[in-house]
Amino acid sequence: MSWVGTGTPIPTSSTWSGASRSDRLRNARARRHVQYGTFARGRGGRMQARLLNTAPEKAEADALILPIFEGQSVPAEAVALDKKLKGAITQLLADHEFRGRFMELVPVHNLGNAPSKWTVLLGLGKPPELDLVRLRNALQAAGRVLRKRGHRRVTVILPKAVAATAGPADMARAATEGIGLSNFEAGSLKTRQEQALTEIDALSIIGLNGEKSAAAAVKDGLVLAEATNRIRGWVNAPANAFTPTVFVEKVKEAVKGTGLDLKVLEVDDMRRLKMGALLAVARGSDEPAKMIVLRYGGGRKGGPTLALVGKGITFDSGGISIKPAQNMEMMKSDMGGGAAVVGAMLAIAQLKPKLNVIGIVPTTENMPSGKAIKPGDVVTGSGGKTIEIINTDAEGRLILSDGITYAVNEGATHIVDIATLTGSIARTLGPLAIGAFGNNPPLMELVRRSADLAGERLWELPTWADYDGLIDSEIADIKNATVPWAGATTAALFLREFVDGRPWVHLDIAGSAWQDAAELKTVPRGPTGSGVRVMAHLAQLLADH
Known part of the structure; x- marks a missing residue:
């Protein structure tokens, strides 16, 4: 210099x-x-x-x-x-x-x-x-x-x-x-x-x-930057200091004075609601699972409701299908989608769009133990679908399935889920962009416009009918993992099974949640808060729309 x-x-x-x-x-x-x-x-x-x-x-x-x-x-x-x-x-x-x-x-x-x-x-x-x-x-x-x-x-x-x-x-x-x-x-x-x-x-x-x-x-x-930075701090926190229980406490502290309604589902609530997919993932950990539910009532009663559903895996070892040791420490950030939902809800509470919004974060650890789910097990989600477990490291889609089903049951008219879901999207887009999948072009267009307003790159990938059949199971309704190619797409197809036909967009931030590539000199490194501003802008656009 x-x-x-x-x-x-x-x-x-x-x-x-x-x-x-x-x-x-x-x-x-x-x-x-x-x-x-x-x-x-x-x-x-x-x-x-x-x-x-x-x-x-x-x-x-x-x-x-x-x-x-x-x-x-x-x-x-x-x-x-x-x-x-x-x-x-x-x-x-x-x-x-x-x-x-x-x-x-x-x-x-x-x-x-x-x-x-x-x-x-x-x-x-x-x-x-x-x-x-x-x-x-x-x-x-x-x-x-x-x-x-x-x-x-x-x-x-x-x-x-x-x-x-x-x-x-x-x-x-x-x-x-x-x-x-x-x-x-x-x-x-x-x-x-x-x-x-x-x-x-x-x-x-x-x-x-x-x-x-x-x-x-x-x-x-100012509102959006502050919400993003708060979530970056959470994503950056070590997993021993950010368990599902701590996640809940952080959210309780953050929502004070915002006007957001907070509800926390405990394990007994999940059993009552038959959330078999979330509970199956949580079995391997000594940390109890939670489901965080935030509500913002800015719209008319009975009006459209946007559901934001985020993956909250506070540490992902891969479970029985354990990950390689190299870079496993970065799996503390596997709750980036859930954190982004909370950040978006905090921003929405201040931006005050005329829309009803519900934020849902199923959160747990994914750990190996004598109690953990195993490849070949079959579990039943809260929507009644049976799911064959092929790979316990494909756990994010399992907990999201119960989160999405909860959103449907709560009256969501539009659903966006967000998750650090697949290595496939990280290999495809790197840390530069969010991968997006959906079933509704008008909603996808609003998401694209929201990304432009947020200053985040987003790229839509296909869910062509040609892919149908990839998640079919011989012994259950569907399976949680499949062929070694098109991994991000097959994960999206799995989640689509639970939206009950509602307009839906899936955001895979496995690459964009953390910029760790030293070769990219023009993008600041570290946790990015990916998706926070996108979802906050989406609530505003959907309200205007």
């Missing part, structure tokens, strides 16, 4: 802030509640955000973020700032010290020549390649770097060339979420930190002022 002052270039240094680490920690604590101007703040969140009608060279901040396309000169909106910085930005571009390549970051020390302390040039790559997914990723990466340097007050400048790539509301929401998502800290359990763990708590956005839709979108962005 080149370190640049407002006069002549400064050589590369290992320290960004002039303060020592102890000074930054002390200052971070003292400034934890910084406030200035009129900000929006999400419920329970620490970050505030606002649109700012101020010239960049007059903005007060720890750091200004100036996005620039590859090959672009100094944006017109930053010419006055560049002049105050004695042509430092122009010099960097002319000397090719900064080229605008995607996620390229070059900080410029303002040296007292502007109210802000630093100006950070952020590369956005080639204009045709920029979309709101990449914009969020770039801003999230920039925010992470700024946090490590102790910066709390950040201003994002959106030049017209950047702002024109989307509508004002979409741009405002993307900028807010991008910076908000950077506040997630994966190493929160470390007892010693090499760098100060600050959070960005004040965000200003220049370039969208006067747009009412943008101001509202900033508030929505």
Whole structure:
């Protein structure tokens, strides 16, 4: 990284802030509640955000973020700032010290020549390649770097060339979420930190002022980013600290004051409801299974009800069909779908769509023991279907089947299930996209639009009639595993058996829930909170629809 002052270039240094680490920690604590101007703040969140009608060279901040396309000169909106910085930005571009390549970051020390302390040039790559997914990723990466340097007050400048790539509301929401998502800290359990763990708590956005839709979108962005980060923390938690019982306690704490109704089904309730598939998976664990049920009543009585059903396997060993040891530690994240449902419901409670929504999370561990289900066993789900167990590591679809049946019995008119379900989808799409399957094109179109609004990539895969027969069993109604190919599709076909003909979409986030590929330099690594914002937007679109 080149370190640049407002006069002549400064050589590369290992320290960004002039303060020592102890000074930054002390200052971070003292400034934890910084406030200035009129900000929006999400419920329970620490970050505030606002649109700012101020010239960049007059903005007060720890750091200004100036996005620039590859090959672009100094944006017109930053010419006055560049002049105050004695042509430092122009010099960097002319000397090719900064080229605008995607996620390229070059900080410029303002040296007292502007109210802000630093100006950070952020590369956005080639204009045709920029979309709101990449914009969020770039801003999230920039925010992470700024946090490590102790910066709390950040201003994002959106030049017209950047702002024109989307509508004002979409741009405002993307900028807010991008910076908000950077506040997630994966190493929160470390007892010693090499760098100060600050959070960005004040965000200003220049370039969208006067747009009412943008101001509202900033508030929505705060809500969605906070819900996503909460769920990322849950997915990141070790399995010994996040059992089904702990999951329930976390949900109880999270829903306080939201207006959401919470019901928890215990093992005795599951037996009464004949949830044989969920109980079969839970048999191998000493941890009791739970089913979390959240309700939001924003629609008219008897009106459409959207059911969100998420897989909540808090640790997946594979059971008797045990997984290889390599990477098994990542199976702590197998409750990512269930967590996403809770995150979406928390966001929905604040966004207040005029729709009834029910969130259902069957949660258990999948463990081997003398009590565990075995390949060849047959179990009966709550809908009455008999299921032959071919592979105990295909447990997610089993617990989801009882969750979906519960949704049908509770009057759901539309069903979306979400799960870290198959290695097949991870091998097909990698960590970049959600795999989607469905039986209803209008609902699938709403899900696609929701993903666009959420800044998540989503790709529909087929459930052609040619696949029919793949889950047929010789001794039961269906089986839970089949041929070694089209694994994501056959899992979707299994789940389709339980929706009772209702409009349904299945979201497989086995790849997108956790970005662990070091080769993907343009996507922030770690738990992503995949699906939270998609489902929250879907509730809004379905209400409007």
